[in-house]
Amino acid sequence: MVRLTAPVLACALLASCGSSDDQAGQAGQGQGQGGAPVPVGVVTVKQANVPLITDLAGRTSAYESSEVRPQVSGVIRKRLFTQGSIVRAGQTLYRIDxxxxxxxxxxxxxxxxxxxxxxxxxxxxxxxxxxxxxxxxxxxxxxxxxxxxxxxxxxxxxxxxxxxxxxxxxxxRTTVPAPITGRIGRSVATVGALVTENQSDALTTIQRLDPIYVDIRQSSGDILALRRALGKGDTVASKANVRLTLEDGEDYGRVGTVDFAEPTVDESTGTVTLRATFPNPEGLLLPGMYVTAHIAQAIQRDAILVPQQGVTRDPKGNATVLVVGDGNKVVSRSVKAPRTQGAYWVVTSGLNPGDKVIVQGTAKVRPGQPVKPVPADTPQKLTTGTKGAGGGGNSSAGAGS
CATH class of the missing domain: 1.10.287.470 (Helix hairpin bin)
Structure with missing residues (x-):
């Protein structure tokens, strides 16, 4: 019979306790406190027609612009307008002797x-x-x-x-009228100045700013890709509505429409110019301003939108999502998500309508693990353990906690 000394016996008891704790931890892995499945926030996806939004740089230009020049020679005797004001077509601007x-x-x-x-x-x-x-x-x-x-x-x-x-x-013609209605600029010529017939320098310029044009440049490659997508049948053309983001990062707040596209490609830039018209009743847009245009040129049919936090990509760029499968177990699914739409990925294949995609708590689960699906952003009452342990019985936490 082998006799164990006190130190050896203590070490054996500690090893036995550690082994029991490890086995208990492994057995409870993938479950919440108290052995319950981990709650995860899910969204139930469905098919929808998603507009194809393209972000392009643009620049504003006046809807109408007219440079005022004298048609006879002489000395200016009067200026009859206020610089920067609105003038009407036919209104007298200058009087020549x-x-x-x-x-x-x-x-x-x-x-x-x-x-x-x-x-x-x-x-x-x-x-x-x-x-x-x-x-x-x-x-x-x-x-x-x-x-x-x-x-x-x-x-x-x-x-x-x-x-x-x-x-x-x-x-x-010794009375110089306004050719169009619009906002007039500064007067280059003053009273007493000698002007000549058909001179190169304009006396002033009038611009009509409501509505206003936004000239947008799109690469010929993007236009070619759009036309090919339209030919496949899963994408249909739509009325090209345009929204603007201004230089300060704020949304313009009004929607414009594309009137036409140039029929040729600019050889120096490889782009095609699109011209959109926007209402501008407050005069917020001024000619020459740089803006970012968001154009919906087509609609992709039967696409699925998934919140961006629910899609992960591997180093090769392949996209995957976690869905709740049979028995409320996690299933990894490969999907095709070629582009974003605001806060969503546009998924074109790999998901079916009605699939429950996990968007909260993804870091705590893995494929095959049982979970408790709840609608995303829904708070859940979770048991923290034995009453009195840690100072509390129940606590409220989100599905993504």
């Missing part, structure tokens, strides 16, 4: 009167020669010359009328 053009009108009127008097005399002479030529009292040549003089006088009258009309047009 009209004196020389008024003189031109008077001269043209006098020339017309002279031509009309000459015409009257020529017609009377031609009328008088007509019966004399028939009686052969004068030569036929004299009558022909009289008729020619009358015709020339009539042409002179027509020329004088045209000159008078031109003089009046130039006189009217």
């Amino acid at each position: 009209p004196a020389p053009y008024e003189a031109d009108v008077q001269q043209a009127q006098a020339n017309l009167q002279s031509a009309q008097a000459t015409l009257k005399a020529a017609k009377v002479k031609a009328d008088r020669y007509e019966p004399l030529a028939k009686m052969q009292a004068i030569s036929q040549q004299d009558y022909t010359d009289a008729q020619a003089q009358a015709n020339e006088a009539a042409a002179s009258v027509a020329q004088a009328k045209a000159a008078l009309r031109t003089a009046k047009i130039n006189l009217n």
